[in-house]
Amino acid sequence: MKAFFHRLLDRPSAWIAISAVLILLLLGFIGTEIAPQNPYALDTAIRFSSPDAQHWMGTDNLGRDVFSRVLAGAGLALKSAAVVLFSAALIGLVIGCLAGFYGGVMDETLMRASDVFIAFPGLVLAMAIAAALGPSLTNAMIAISAVWWPSYARLVRAEVLSIKQRDYVTASHAIGAGDLYILARHVIPNIIIPLLVQMTNDVGPALVTSSSLSFIGMGAQPPSPEWGSMVSQGRYYILDYWWMSTFPGAAILVTVMAFNSLGEAIRRSYQVNGI
Amino acid sequence: MRTFLLRRLFTILLVWLGVILLTFMITNVIPSDPVALRLGPKASPEAINFWRHEYGLDQPLVNQFINYVKNLLKGDLGLSIFTGRSIKHDLGLYLPATLELAIAAILVTILGGIPMGVFAARYHGGWFDRFVMRFSTFGLAVPLFWLGLVLQLFFYREIDLLPLDSRISLYLGAPTHVTGLYVLDSLISLDGLRLSSSINHLILPTITLSMFTLGSVARMVRASTLENLTADYTRMARAKGATESRVFWDHVVRNSLLPTVTVLGNTFNALLAGIFVVEVVFNWPGIGWYATKSILAADYYAIMGVTLIIAMISTTVNLLVDILYGILDPRIQYS
Numbered sequence: 271m272k273a274f275f276h277r278l279l280d281r282p283s284a285w286i287a288i289s290a291v292l293i294l295l296l297l298g299f300i301g302t303e304i305a306p307q308n309p310y311a312l313d314t315a316i317r318f319s320s321p322d323a324q325h326w327m328g329t330d331n332l333g334r335d336v337f338s339r340v341l342a343g344a345g346l347a348l349k350s351a352a353v354v355l356f357s358a359a360l361i362g363l364v365i366g367c368l369a370g371f372y373g374g375v376m377d378e379t380l381m382r383a384s385d386v387f388i389a390f391p392g393l394v395l396a397m398a399i400a401a402a403l404g405p406s407l408t409n410a411m412i413a414i415s416a417v418w419w420p421s422y423a424r425l426v427r428a429e430v431l432s433i434k435q436r437d438y439v440t441a442s443h444a445i446g447a448g449d450l451y452i453l454a455r456h457v458i459p460n461i462i463i464p465l466l467v468q469m470t471n472d473v474g475p476a477l478v479t480s481s482s483l484s485f486i487g488m489g490a491q492p493p494s495p496e497w498g499s500m501v502s503q504g505r506y507y508i509l510d511y512w513w514m515s516t517f518p519g520a521a522i523l524v525t526v527m528a529f530n531s532l533g534e535a536i537r538r539s540y541q542v543n544g545i
Numbered sequence: 546m547r548t549f550l551l552r553r554l555f556t557i558l559l560v561w562l563g564v565i566l567l568t569f570m571i572t573n574v575i576p577s578d579p580v581a582l583r584l585g586p587k588a589s590p591e592a593i594n595f596w597r598h599e600y601g602l603d604q605p606l607v608n609q610f611i612n613y614v615k616n617l618l619k620g621d622l623g624l625s626i627f628t629g630r631s632i633k634h635d636l637g638l639y640l641p642a643t644l645e646l647a648i649a650a651i652l653v654t655i656l657g658g659i660p661m662g663v664f665a666a667r668y669h670g671g672w673f674d675r676f677v678m679r680f681s682t683f684g685l686a687v688p689l690f691w692l693g694l695v696l697q698l699f700f701y702r703e704i705d706l707l708p709l710d711s712r713i714s715l716y717l718g719a720p721t722h723v724t725g726l727y728v729l730d731s732l733i734s735l736d737g738l739r740l741s742s743s744i745n746h747l748i749l750p751t752i753t754l755s756m757f758t759l760g761s762v763a764r765m766v767r768a769s770t771l772e773n774l775t776a777d778y779t780r781m782a783r784a785k786g787a788t789e790s791r792v793f794w795d796h797v798v799r800n801s802l803l804p805t806v807t808v809l810g811n812t813f814n815a816l817l818a819g820i821f822v823v824e825v826v827f828n829w830p831g832i833g834w835y836a837t838k839s840i841l842a843a844d845y846y847a848i849m850g851v852t853l854i855i856a857m858i859s860t861t862v863n864l865l866v867d868i869l870y871g872i873l874d875p876r877i878q879y880s
Contacts, residue, residue, distance in 0.1 A: 385556070386563030389856045391818035394836075395567075398852050401840040402571045478688050482822050485690045486837050501691055505826075508694055509702050509709075516698070519691030526686040 277539040284535035290528035297341060298348040305338035309495050318511045328513035330504065332493075336513060339495035340521050346496050347525060350411050351476045355469045357415040362422020363465065367453055369423065370430025381427070384420035392417045393479055400488040407480075407496060410489035414479050418472070425468055429461045467540050471533035474526035481522050497522050553867065557860050564856040565617065569610050572845035600624070613849075622853075627844035636832060636850055641725025642712060643820060643831030648726075649747055650755040650816055658759045659805065662766025663798055669771060677763050684760025689819050693753040693826035700749060707749055710828040714742045750827045754819050758812045765808045770801040803874050810866035814859050 278284050302309065307325075313333035321328040327336035369380040387395065392414075399413035433439060433456065442452050481498025483489035490496030492503060497518040504514025584592055597603045600623075601612055616623060622632035665677035700707040712727055713719060720730040720739045727743035730736075773779060774797055782792045821833035828834070832851050839847035 382556075382559060382563070385560050386567055389560050389564055389860045390852065391814045391855060391859060393818035393821060394852060394855050397821065397836070397840060398568065398571050398848055401843075401848065474686060478686075481688055482690060485688075485822060486825060487841065498688070498690070501688075501694065505694060508698060512698055512702075515691065515694050519688060519694065522688045522691065523683075523686055526688070527682060530682070530686050 274539055278535060281535055281539075283531065284539070287528060287531035287535050290524075291532050294344060294525055294528055295348065297344040299345065301341040301344040305335075305341045307335040307338040309334065309339040309342040310493055311335075318507070320511070321513055327517040328511070330500075330514050331507060331511075334493075336500075336517050339500060340497070340518055343495040343497045343500065343518060343521065344525070346407070346490070346494065347477055347481070347522070350407060350480045350496075351473050353411050354414045354418060354476045354480065355472055357411075358418035359422050359465055359469055361415065361419040362424075363426050363458070363461070365419065366423040366426025366461075367430055367457065370427035371434065371449065371453060371457065377427070380423070384423050387417060387420045390417070393482055396479060396483060397486065397488055400483055405488050405491060407484070407490040407494065410480055410483045413483070413488075414476060418476070421472075422465065422468065425464065426461055429464055430457055433457050433460050463540075467533075467536055470529070470536055473529040473533070477522065477526055477529070549871075550868070553864055557864055560860055561857060564853060564860075565614060566610070568849045568852045568856075569613060572849055600626075617853075622850040623846035625839065625844055625847040625850075627839050627842040627847055632847055632850040635835060635847065636854060639830055639832045639835045640854070642829055643824070643833060645712075645726040645728065645747070646750055646754060646823070646829060646831060647816060647820060649728075649751040650758065651813070653751055653755040654758040654762055654812065654816075655809075657755070658762030659766050659802065661759075661763040662768075662805075663770055663801070665763065665767045666770035666774065666801075667793060669774075674767075677767065681760035681764045684756045685764075687756060688822075689753055689756065690822040690826050692756055693749070693823055696749050696753060697826070708742075708746050710746075710826075712743060712746050712829060713739060714746075717742055750823050750829055753826070754816060754823045757819060758816050761812055761815070762805065762808065766801060766805050769804045770797060773797045773801045776800075803870070806866060806870050806873060810863040813862050813866075817855055817859055 311334060313329075315333065316325075316329050317331055317333040319325055319329045319333075325335050325337060327340060330336055330339070365380050365384070369377040396410070396413040396417045399416055400410050403409035403412060436456075439452060439456050442456060447455075480489055481496070481501075484496050484498030485502045487502065490499045492499060500518035501515045501522075504511070504516075504518070508515050584596065594603070601609055604612075613623070620633065622636070624630070625632050625635050628635055661677050661680075665674040668674055697709055701709045708714070717739050720727055720736050720743070721734045723730045723733050728740065728747060731740035731743055774793075776797075779792060779796055782796050783789075787796075820831065821837060823829065824831045824833035825837055832854065836848060836851040839851070
């Protein structure tokens with residue numbers, strides 16, 4: 271573990287990625303507080319003002335300060351990615367453990383079920399589910415988690431299959447340990463790290479998926495300062511007032527890039543190290 | 546090989562059944578009543594009941610499902626509540642636009658991504674390599690719906706080089722219908738005007754849609770080429786005195802492209818997902834555009850139709866990729 275951090279911190283690119291992610295996390299927590307203006311305050315007198323010293327990213331069609339809204343959106347974006355990934359990982363952990371540990375019919379059934387989910391491109395299935403539940407950010411998060419679990423289930427299953435063969439598991443069995451005990455004591459602790467590595471890699475894609483849903487109108491609804499939904503609202507004015515969509519979209523790009531680089535740095539150090 | 550094919554075909558059938566069941570389940574938890582929505586708030590209860598009966602919505606779910614599967618086998622996807630036409634007809638209408646865009650994006654991905662990856666590895670550490678890495682970092686992170694808007698902003702508004710959206714200039718109209726793919730149809734009917742207009746309209750959506758896949762293919766090809774550059778057989782070829790360019794092009798590149806074939810399957814899935822937002826941004830009348838419209842109208846047979854088609858295309862492509870991989874690489878043995 272120590273070697274892993276050494277290897278990780280040896281890379282300058284990892285430092286950049288880590289600092290970027292830390293700044294984003296900080297903005298996620300205090301974004302709304304440090305916003306220069308109220309992200310929801312309407313002032314039609316100053317609608318569509320172009321970016322200047324007072325409104326760094328201009329104002330939107332209702333005179334709201336785009337910069338403040340982008341800051342307020344950081345928390346929403348990170349929160350929704352976190353909720354999606356943790357719920358998907360939890361479902362994946364349970365299903366993957368069941369399939370890998372018990373094998374047989376259980377394994378076959380659960381894996382064929384995950385095949386069905388994987389047959390859909392993620393966004394398409396998420397869209398159908400979000401549509402069925404009704405458009406809101408919460409429902410979009412439920413929909414994306416429902417689409418995301420199979421990849422974690424497969425990862426967990428593969429890990430469980432290999433851990434199951436280890437001597438210490440056999441030994442534990444031999445001295446009479448129950449299934450639950452073995453899972454909790456030996457299997458799951460060994461899965462957490464690969465699972466976390468995978469989750470770091472998935473923050474970016476999860477963020478793009480949830481903002482895409484909001485863009486289509488299946489996720490966060492106005493007046494929410496969710497970035498995808500802001501891009502979608504600015505879209506109608508894009509040819510005259512470019513700043514409304516451009517800045518929130520750029521925020522998505524920067525955030526996803528930061529998390530992708532962090533994920534890649536971790537993946538590389540992790541693979542070399544092979545903990 | 547034959548048992549492998551049969552087994553894969555069997556699993557695909559199972560997956561398709563699962564897909565149908567899943568979409569059916571999803572669309573049946575829709576809280577709103579599609580018939581009431583379609584008939585409007587002033588509809589009498591009698592009319593609503595009549596249409597609910599007509600669409601079979603008053604029957605138990607199990608019967609609805611069995612009926613749906615029966616109709617599917619006949620190729621009947623039901624009536625769209627939103628357009629009032631048969632879904633089969635609607636899909637036939639919108640699918641060519643999607644195909645045209647998807648094919649263009651796949652071509653760009655393959656013809657652009659593979660050389661990018663290969664040359665990046667050939668000149669590892671050089672300026673082209675750095676460019677490819679930056680490009681793919683961008684491509685893998687950029688939200689496509691935003692990229693589309695930014696491209697429109699620049700190429701349409703700022704320099705007025707390319708059209709804003711849709712498939713062809715309004716005043717020209719569609720070319721003589723043969724395949725439904727405008728570029729191909731204008732080519733077949735030797736219609737230069739429509740050909741150039743449809744190509745112009747295709748450029749921005751294609752760039753947008755292929756950005757993610759281009760990035761991932763370039764990165765994959767680069768990584769696998771670099772890996773093969775240090776492989777034992779490469780050292781062997783060098784030891785035998787082969788020139789570096791022979792080693793690279795005849796040994797390394799050929800072996801590096803194989804794993805790329807497997808990513809193409811995943812890549813294709815990413816592309817299918819991207820189609821939905823790209824078609825919305827560019828008002829491209831394909832099935833993604835149709836699906837977003839029908840979702841907003843709670844038109845659940847249409848949603849089922851589109852999801853089904855997309856899942857079937859995606860599973861079929863993945864099966865083909867598997868088979869292609871086996872043909873290309875004789876080392877692979879299917880059991």
